[in-house]
Amino acid sequence: GQQVMQIPQYQHVQEGEDFTTYCNSSTTLSNxxxxxxxxxxxxxxxxxxxKSGEVKKQKRLTFQFGEAKKNSSLHITATQTTDVGTYFCAGRDTNxxxxxxxxxxxxxxxP
Amino acid sequence: GAGVSQSPSNKVTEKGKDVELRCDPISGHTALYWYRQSLGQGLEFLIYFQGNSAPDKSGLPSDRFSAERTGGSVSTLTIQRTQQEDSAVYLCASSQRGGRYNSPLHFGNGTRLTVT
Incomplete structure (x- = not known):
């Protein structure tokens, strides 16, 4: 069945540093x-x-969808203490x- | 209500007892999901209802777990003969539509189940 892998599992940063989490699917995703x-x-x-290759931004957050629609990333610029939490990706297989x-x-x- | 409502918010039960967890989805949402989350862990899919289609039960961990959705709205997750490993937060989510055009999931606050 479909598998969605996310790395890293944990990330500790100093406030002001950037952060990225990566999501990889074993199958092509529709979204x-x-x-x-x-x-x-x-x-x-x-x-x-x-969409393939789509990039969206929300203030300091940048989201990308890979060209092959099998991977995605979330990048946070200049982290703040309000960014703490767990970030999940959820991929829908085309089928x-x-x-x-x-x-x-x-x-x-x-801080 | 404005969001997904789950009850009870906390449930402590003795090993071997049955429990029922309730989820009231957002009005008009056709898709409803149950997930289980152990402390510090990810979201474990349990079951998915979409409209009048047969539910996707592929995530239910054993036959002690069952769920129903009455009238396309309220859902109840039942755990029979609870075991200590069933202790977790049970999250319900609904979305406006599932299937090909799945829309964002709206989660309830969860039911924290503790089996002693």
Whole structure:
């Protein structure tokens, strides 16, 4: 079945440093979604990418969808303490009815 | 309500007892998902309902787990003869549509289940 792998599992950065998490699928995706889960909270939708090579920005966050639609990345510029949490990608296989979540990348930021 | 509502928020039960967890999705959302999340872990898919289609039960870990969705709205996840390894946060999510054009998932706050 479809597998979605996310790396790294954990990332510790100093406030102001950049952060990137990568998501790779074993199959071609029709779309990919990104979610953020704050400590003690539930996942909250951030963005959805649909087109090959698509790049979207939300303030300091940049999301990319690979040309082959099998990988994606989330990059945060100049991290802040409010960025802490676990970032999940969720990819939908072209033949599947639901998305498969990656295991998440947990970001901690030292002030 | 404005969001996905789950009840109870916390449940402590004795090993061997049955539990029922409830999810009220956002009105009009046709797709409903159940996930399980152990402490510090990722989201483990359990079951997916889409409209009137047969549910995707491929994630249910054993036959002690079952779920139903009545009238295309409220869903109940039932765990029979609970075991200590069932302790986790059970998250419900709904989306406006699933299938080919799946839209973002809206998660509830979860039910924290503790089996003693």
């Amino acid at each position: 990919i979604q990104w979610y953020k889960q704050r400590p003690g909270g539930h996942p909250v939708f951030l963005i959805q990418l649909v 599947a009815g639901k998305s498969t979540f990656g295991d998440g990348t947990t970001l901690t930021v030292k």
